[in-house]
Amino acid sequence: MPAILNPTRAAALAAMLVLAAGTAMAELATIEGEASYRERIALGPGAVLEVELLDISRADAPSDRLASIRIKAQAQVPIPFTLHYDPALIEPRRSYAVTAKLIVEGKIVFRSDTVHPVLTRGAGDTVEILMVRTAAGDAAPPGAAKEAGSSGDMARFVGPTRVAEDIRGRGVIDDLQSHITFSAEGRAHGLGGCNNFTGGYRLEGATLELGPLAGTRKACPPAIMDQEARFHEALGETRGYRFENGLLFLLDAQGAPVMRLWPRG
Numbered sequence: 001m002p003a004i005l006n007p008t009r010a011a012a013l014a015a016m017l018v019l020a021a022g023t024a025m026a027e028l029a030t031i032e033g034e035a036s037y038r039e040r041i042a043l044g045p046g047a048v049l050e051v052e053l054l055d056i057s058r059a060d061a062p063s064d065r066l067a068s069i070r071i072k073a074q075a076q077v078p079i080p081f082t083l084h085y086d087p088a089l090i091e092p093r094r095s096y097a098v099t100a101k102l103i104v105e106g107k108i109v110f111r112s113d114t115v116h117p118v119l120t121r122g123a124g125d126t127v128e129i130l131m132v133r134t135a136a137g138d139a140a141p142p143g144a145a146k147e148a149g150s151s152g153d154m155a156r157f158v159g160p161t162r163v164a165e166d167i168r169g170r171g172v173i174d175d176l177q178s179h180i181t182f183s184a185e186g187r188a189h190g191l192g193g194c195n196n197f198t199g200g201y202r203l204e205g206a207t208l209e210l211g212p213l214a215g216t217r218k219a220c221p222p223a224i225m226d227q228e229a230r231f232h233e234a235l236g237e238t239r240g241y242r243f244e245n246g247l248l249f250l251l252d253a254q255g256a257p258v259m260r261l262w263p264r265g
Helices: 007-026 151-157 222-237
Strands: 029-037 048-055 064-072 079-085 096-104 107-112 126-133 161-167 179-182 187-191 196-204 207-215 240-244 247-251 257-264
Touching: 029 048, 029 096, 048 079, 064 079, 079 096, 096 126, 161 222, 179 257, 207 222, 207 240, 222 257
Parallel strands: 029 126
Antiparallel strands: 029 079, 048 064, 048 096, 096 107, 107 126, 161 179, 161 257, 179 187, 187 196, 196 207, 240 247, 247 257
């Protein structure tokens, strides 16, 4: 017959188990990332993003799955995710990668098709995954809807580097070019004044939103750093835009200009 613990010992054992579980959870590490695709498609309800951490060290054997997560995807991309894993499973001499797939009504409609290394051999714990459409997703995914963007305005955005000539009515430093370039794939990159940056943007009708943006972390003279801070603050406040006399005006949520940019090349 199994031994029966008295209430005091049972409570103590339960507390130890809770403490052990809490310690184990505290020791988990995370990989932060986002998954997206190029097509201008908004997902309907029920879409699920599945992300996996794989050990890909052995080319002659299936990859070992070390961690995974399934999250409900929102209507727009990129889809942010946080993947928890046990760092005790990671060996510095091995290779690891993160994969992603987007599932709608049980069908994989988008998936990653290239290796996205993480954690070892110079790779970090952040990742951006660009997925491609599968055969099941060649027709628009069930419940999906086209974004109401303007192809004419998209064509005007893409191409030239746009240089700030005024930020919030305070002008800019002569000969210091804070600039941004938009790509057709929904990505943007540029120079704040001291540091390079890159990230995503969403253009939908008269709406324009940028971010999240990542960049280098060099230090420059205070005046340059001040302009860079104002430049990024304006990008973060941008919710709309308009073109006027060849210039691009970025607008805040109230429709007020936060930045004016001219096309360079």
